[in-house]
Amino acid sequence: MASISKGPDGHRTIQFIDRDRKRKSIRLGKASQRLAESIKGKVEALNAAQISRCPLDDDAARWVSQIGDDLAAKLAAVGLVAERASTLLGDFLDSYIARRTDVKPNTRRNLEACKARLVDFFGAAKPMREISPGDADAWLLWLRERYANGTAGRTAKRAKQFFRAAVRARLIPSDSFLDVKPPTQANESRKFFVGRDAARQVMEACPDAEWRLIFALCRFGGLRCPSELMLLEWANVDWEKNRFLVHAPKTEHHEDGGDRWVPIFPELRPHLEAVFDQAEPGTVHVIHQRRGTNLNLRTQLQRIIRRAGLTAWPKLFQNLRASRQTELAAEYPLHVVCAWIGNSEAIAKRHYLQVTESDFVRAANSGAVALQNPVQSAFAGNCQEVTEMQKAPENRGFMQVLSTVCKSLQDNGIPPRGLEPLS
Structure with missing residues (x-):
């Protein structure tokens, strides 16, 4: 049990016997009796937890977390709570x-x-x-x-x-x-789709095979630059299975350890082979010449883009990666594309995928195809009926005439009406 004493100056003090059977005092200053009683109850709960070596109940723990630093320091001084780290x-x-x-x-x-x-x-x-x-x-x-x-x-x-x-x-x-x-x-103003014509111009302006591979790995492999490029090793290129292993430092805390397999896309293979053929025996890293902390690939790429007669896009390397994911998402299921690119579907939709000019062209052309299909289906349907009836030997002569009529209708673009007289 704890007790409250009041000095001649009106200051109140709480006293209690700790688990080592030593008397401890907590000076409250000029506190009201009601406040002192409230604090005394909490002190008793804290002391009981210390003596029994049991955890605090939720009410006492909440109270400790809410008190001011001064009172917390006084409680810590008598061993009732741990010393509070600075909350400045x-x-x-x-x-x-x-x-x-x-x-x-x-x-x-x-x-x-x-x-x-x-x-x-x-x-x-x-x-x-x-x-x-x-x-x-x-x-x-x-x-x-x-x-x-x-x-x-x-x-x-x-x-x-x-x-x-x-x-x-x-x-x-x-x-x-x-x-x-x-x-x-997501900043829509910094999204940019690097089309294949622009990519070709940049590749032609690259000074050597290694720079062409750097650009190709970003634009057609979707790799992060420089983190993933610089870790890529020849030992992780599986030529027979047409894939290579990429390690992503950014996501190595994930369950997969940041490793993913990426296909050797047709746009990548010639550049990979060119650099592989030039590499000295025993070369470990795919990007071998341009390494080191002082190397600024961003500045070099800006110069290459200017040499190609183009204007640099807002996010030099991320826009290349996003362009590749946008292309692949139009051809493969998104979960497959995300496995290759190394991000989640939510991140892809928010920061990577874009609506391109080719999307509008494809949508506009799809209408013409849809208009042709009903007519083609009608022809196909009538001729299918002919085919089914031809299976019966007794109808073979009559069906030969009908088949000729059907073919004639198709050749002349006239919708078939059947054999009933026109009215």
Whole structure:
């Protein structure tokens, strides 16, 4: 049991005997008797959990997560709760990012960028508990006024990740970003379909076989550049089965480990063979000459595109990958295409698939074919009846005449009417 004492100065103190049978004191200051009684009840529950080494009940755990830092520090000082990590925004973000040793360098950069934008708006010394849902809405509005939808969407998703982690660590009682709706990251203005004529012009402007293969693997293989290209090895090219194994660092945390098989499409084979024939014995990587951290394929591709007499498209390598997925999706089931490209159907529909000019041309021409089909079906139907009747030997002579009539009607484009007299 715990007790409450009141000093001459009106300050109240809660005292209790801990599991080591030592008397401990928690000074509340000038607290009302009602507040002191409420805190005493929670102290008793916390102390009982410590003595019995049992987990806290939900009510006590919720109360601990909601109290202020000052009272939490006093409870931690007497061993009733663990010392609370800093809930100042800047400190928490730094510690969270430092703990995430499992993320890729690009993900870490995205986390750092989100941290900078949160700190710019709220300040590093802002207690996370004081950030309300309304504050989160104001931050999102501030973000959208300064950045494109794609950037704002990615940043908002990272902010939700930060605050969700703080709730799970019981550093804050609730998630102020729970109802924040990140803007869509799909930017239609940056979608671009790189047609085959443009691809041919770029290939002709490439300086050598390896650059032609780099471009072909992106445009006709749908590979991510540079991450997937630079890991591609000759040992993973299965010439007999017409496929090659691609490893995607971006998705290696998935169940498949980021590995997928991609067909050696007809557009790829000559370029693969050309580079293979030029490779020295023992060469490991398919892209052998252009490697290293200082190599800027983007700048080189921009020069090649200008040399081809074209204007660079918005997203140099992603647009190539998206163009290939759009082509394949028109020919194969989407789940098959996604397995080859290495993304999900949802991502493909949101960020990759496009409506092309050839879609309109094909749709316009399909109407003419549909108009011809009913007439062709009528001819086919009548002649089918003739064929069925010819099976009966006794009708063979009569059917020979009817067959001639049917053929004549087809040849002259006159709809068949049967043998009944015209009225």
